[in-house]
Amino acid sequence: MSEANAADEPxxxxxxxxxxxxxxxxxxxxxxxxxxxxxxPACGTPNLPGRKFCRRCAAPLQAREEPAALPWWRTVWPFxxxxxxxxxxxxxxxxLVLAVVGLLFAGFLLLPMGRYLFEDVRDKLGGTxxxxxxxxxxxxxxxxxxxxxxxDGLTNKYWGAPELGASLTCSFETPFRLxxxxxxxxxxxxxxxxxxxxxPTRADLLITTEDGTVHExxxxxxxxxGEQPIRTGISDVVSVELVLREAAGRGEGxxxxxGEVEFFQRT
Numbered sequence: 001m002s003e004a005n006a007a008d009e010p011x012x013x014x015x016x017x018x019x020x021x022x023x024x025x026x027x028x029x030x031x032x033x034x035x036x037x038x039x040x041p042a043c044g045t046p047n048l049p050g051r052k053f054c055r056r057c058a059a060p061l062q063a064r065e066e067p068a069a070l071p072w073w074r075t076v077w078p079f080x081x082x083x084x085x086x087x088x089x090x091x092x093x094x095x096l097v098l099a100v101v102g103l104l105f106a107g108f109l110l111l112p113m114g115r116y117l118f119e120d121v122r123d124k125l126g127g128t129x130x131x132x133x134x135x136x137x138x139x140x141x142x143x144x145x146x147x148x149x150x151x152d153g154l155t156n157k158y159w160g161a162p163e164l165g166a167s168l169t170c171s172f173e174t175p176f177r178l179x180x181x182x183x184x185x186x187x188x189x190x191x192x193x194x195x196x197x198x199x200p201t202r203a204d205l206l207i208t209t210e211d212g213t214v215h216e217x218x219x220x221x222x223x224x225x226g227e228q229p230i231r232t233g234i235s236d237v238v239s240v241e242l243v244l245r246e247a248a249g250r251g252e253g254x255x256x257x258x259g260e261v262e263f264f265q266r267t
Contacts, residue, residue: 116233123179123233127267133170133240140166142255150261155184160255161200167243168258175210177266178237183228184259185221194225198254202246210236223248 037049042059051061138147138159145160147168159168187197205217221228240263247256 119177119235120233123177123266128179128264129267131172131176131263131265133263134173136168136170138166138168145255145257150258153260155189155259158187158257158259160257161244162255164244164247164256166256167206167241168261169239169241170261170263171239172237172263175236175238177235178207178232178240178263179266180232180264181205181230181240182260182262182264183219183221183230183242184226184261185228185257186225186259187257188259189225191225195249198247198249198251198256199223200244200247200256200258204243204245205230205232206241206243207232207234207237208239208241209234210238 037047037051038061039046040054040057040059040061043054043057045054045056047055047061053059054061133151136147136151136159138161140162141147142160142162145158147159149157150159150168151170161168186194186199188194200221201223202218202220205215205219207215207217209215215232215234217230217232219228219230242258242261244256244258250256
């Protein structure tokens with residue numbers, strides 16, 4: 001074909017050449033290691049000295065040294081806090097809580113107010129029982145109405161005080177916790193009979209304990225028949241004195257009547 005004819009023919013699309021990947025270059029193999037070091041602690045494969053990781057499993061060849069375990073008291077604040085292996089956290093916390101509670105309880109009991117509150121709670125939660133005095137004496141008594149009539153367990157008899165200022169003293173053989181006192185005033189429980197006699201409306205209680213301390217308490221009585229309760233809450237009581245200060249219904253030949261006095265101890 002002439003050159004002129006070849007130039008007149010159209011040029012077609014040319015397909016790109018197919019890429020050929022490079023052949024891998026084979027490098028010379030290094031001489032195999034001769035392991036003569038200590039075996040791996042994980043898989044047991046020997047390794048060369050100086051290696052830090054196993055050539056087979058990549059486990060650390062040099063184990064990290066664990067710090068020595070501290071005694072439990074060194075792990076509690078404000079001492080150094082380091083968790084000991086196998087140490088009982090629950091036991092330490094329990095001991096700490098018990099120590100704090102014990103200190104608070106001891107301080108609570110050592111303070112007078114704390115001791116009073118503690119005994120008062122025991123009075124309210126515990127039971128009560130009546131205790132009888134071993135004897136009763138009075139500074140003055142109307143004829144036929146001795147002091148013993150106020151502790152005989154009956155309200156149809158009464159101790160009659162001829163004047164204000166007279167007192168009734170009840171004694172006890174064994175010291176006890178006096179929780180409360182109940183006083184029955186007047187000559188009778190019947191309202192009509194009650195109004196016919198003189199009856200105390202105000203008095204002083206003098207409560208003596210085993211160590212000689214006297215606790216004074218002013219009390220006011222309702223001017224009506226029935227029980228007149230008085231809360232006390234005093235320990236180691238050995239005697240109780242009732243001193244009459246005011247009375248209603250007084251008149252000639254009318255002694256101030258105290259029908260019955262009852263004492264209650266904690267059980």
